[in-house]
Amino acid sequence: MLRVGVIGVGAMGQHHVRIYSEMEGVELVAISDVDRYRVEEMAEKYGVKAFNDYNELLKEDLDAVSVVVPTTHHKEVTLDAINANTNVLVEKPIADNLKNADTMIEAADKAGVILMVGQIERFNPATTKMKEIIDSGLLGKIVSISTKRVGPYNPRIRDVGIILDLGVHDIDAIAYMYGGDVSEVYAIAGKDIHSKEDHASMMLRFDEEQAGVVNINWLTPHKVRKMEVIGVEGVGYLDYVDQTVTIHDEKWIRDAKVEKAEPLQKELEHFITCVREGKTPLESGSDGKHALKVALAAIESYNSNSIIKID
Missing domain, CATH: 3.40.50.720 (NAD(P)-binding Rossmann-like Domain)
Structure with a gap:
């Protein structure tokens, strides 16, 4: 025990x-x-x-x-x-x-x-299924992964902005899907209802000209948590909330079998x-550090209006 x-x-x-x-x-x-x-x-x-x-x-x-x-x-x-x-x-x-x-x-x-x-999100059953699909080669080489994580602001979040609060989820999820680290980041963000940034769009570069795009905000009145994975042989759509994964290719539109469960x-x-x-x-300490490093670089990027390389 x-x-x-x-x-x-x-x-x-x-x-x-x-x-x-x-x-x-x-x-x-x-x-x-x-x-x-x-x-x-x-x-x-x-x-x-x-x-x-x-x-x-x-x-x-x-x-x-x-x-x-x-x-x-x-x-x-x-x-x-x-x-x-x-x-x-x-x-x-x-x-x-x-x-x-x-x-x-x-x-x-x-x-x-x-x-x-x-x-x-690494433990969301839809994430597990999408990772299996990517690793199986069904979608071919992955060239772009984009996410949308938006919804109303929660007043209890006061010590950090949206990049550290929500953005780390998607930075980590995209890196997990690619199985690699971010090499550079460019971010556009702003603060309208919070003391720190409350909306942001981030472009992440991975090896082999692979891209990650993260859109987050505390301005949208309804909650959306989604990912789109684009490969040379198909596209995958993931909904974290519904825990669904749908695959589109030249011949079929298919819903993957996802055993739903509480991620936590x-x-x-x-x-x-x-x-x-x-x-x-x-999700080891080093994985958590990488997500943090990219998130902090994204904050530096939008503050300096520049591309930040991740060493």
Whole structure:
């Protein structure tokens, strides 16, 4: 029985709590949050210990912990968990800057614990299916992957702009589909309803003249989460919300068979499996760092109106 905890039980953290509490072979031991009322209410609901100071939670001899706190606190909380010899799943983005990301990755490697980054779209069943289709060669060489991730603004997001909040999802997803890293980025963005950028369009270059295009905003009144994959022998359309994948080629329009499931549940199950078996997670610290590096380069690009190369 693996002993786990959750640090941060806001909107996303509450889902971590719910899923761990239902998971076989896992004991949800304790949760922590600075909001005393919220954490005590959640603890009573799930029959676990409640702490306002997460360092008290880390004394509970845990095997693993989810860190679901604001991005600016990721480094501090993750390092404290690692120092407590605890495996960590930290929500995306991995950190607020590359230096902090490196510190977290190095600490986990030195301690011999797992550091996984919560890039949830990698665990969407539609993503899994599209990746299988691309790798099978059905679409031929892939030349362009574009995404649209738009919807209304959530007031709880205050510490980062849309590129770090939402853009990292698509940067990571496109890199995952290509199986490679971004070599340069150009972004156009602006801020109209937020203190940081609230809409952005990013062009990503990969090897072999392959492109990625990311469109994100907090201005659209309805939620859209989609990907289009263009190959020389066909086109694939993915809907993250509906969890559907449709393939168009010269002869057919076909709907792929997708076994629908909750992406976060798949993500946490993967994390627990990695902890139990000592495996490297699908979204490692270095993967999370790459998505962060490209996102920060995109912010630099729109601020400087220039193409930024990714080394």
